[in-house]
Amino acid sequence: MKYTEPYTIPFFMATQKGTASLVTLVNAMLMGSEHQLDQVGAGMTQVLSRGIGWVITQYELDVKRMPKVEVPLVLGTEATSYNKLMCYRDYWLETTDGERLATMRGAWVMMDLNARKVVPVVKDLVEKVGAPFSTHVERFKRLSKIDRVDREHAYPVRYFDIDPNGHVNNVHYFEWMEDSLGADFLANHELASMKIKYAKELPVDATPSAQVQIEGLTTRHQVITDGVVNAEAEMTWREQ
Template sequence: MLVNIMMLASQDQSNELGITVKKVNDLGLGWVVTQHIITVKRMPQIYEKVMVATEAASYNRYFCYRDFWIKSEAGEELAKMHTVFVLMDQNKRKIARVLPELIEPYASDYTKKIERLPDPGKIVTTAQVRNKKYQVRFMDIDSNQHVNNAHYFDWMMDVLPADFLLTHLLTKMNIKYKQEVHYGDVVASDAQISGDVKTVHRIKTDKGLCCTAECSWVKHN
């Protein structure tokens, strides 16, 4: 839900600037997330009012970088997220160059630099791996005709045991998307608990690896 709220703020800003989903789709394109790095200082509480802020920070020919913050009413930073977006050609299913008319309204900085963000850790096959399978439903699909990226979080967290989730709080997550998941696919979600403060995850279909993630946790009473 935290990620959903931040992504909605991004869409709200795009709508205000006239870069609507329809405008992008009419060009045969769609925005696709390739990586999120999320840091959580503390989760918002029930009934707490928060402020969600976002900024399109920078871009180059193929990648757009956006930052998000969630703050309390008093201005305390509760969580932040750094996200990498690309434009996907809907017909060729390949990354397309960023078009000036789709990026200039954000007034973000152009950079030749391509960020080298760390990859999530990998599952070690010699240790115990927890896994479940899921059928992709029609309601899991977004306007780009593939699974909304927030659903991956559900699949990853659902594999972890309840006693772990009840006694741990997420402090950081690095999630990287490799390949699209479509309606009708059967998803295999694998997870591995490393020690007591880290989990690593992967999402696969019969087409191959789709997503990997690494989570850091803190234990609480």
């Protein structure tokens, strides 16, 4: 069941280039799915009332063009399938003329909030958005580990990095990963694609580091705290 809604990225979310950042792009797309779930009675309140939470494991994103701020857009999303443990969801962002600017795919699991353990998908919740059951396990591209740290920067968790669930909102990893590339790189490149795999949640009082290996137009990233990897990512870039 596809869901779309109009959205305009406000001017105060603009980067130096007048476009959305990766964080804003992902946040906007996720908002579409939150709204869809709310509409069918499978939103945060309903999920939390069962004592469970959604946990993202991987995203894959392709960006044709970073959207400008203050321009009307259309967000779309669809829960494409689920199996015993995973739910797959597509997200997209288009101009009002239907030009696809960005496409993302995510793989989610459900966690028992008390036991802090992954549990089987709660069928009636995912079926409310029309997600079909399929035994097929979707493949996400394997990420190469970084084998050299070209740049590293510490990002102590800030109060406003914590979301209403009381956790570090992992969308912030994107900001840290991009920022660690430095202003020169970011000023001269535009993001073309991003793949991220989440490994270990961050505690709220942590000082994670973003480490990056730069191989031309491919950058490999990890967010790491006291030797434990929180997430790994790969980004590809276009010269600008």
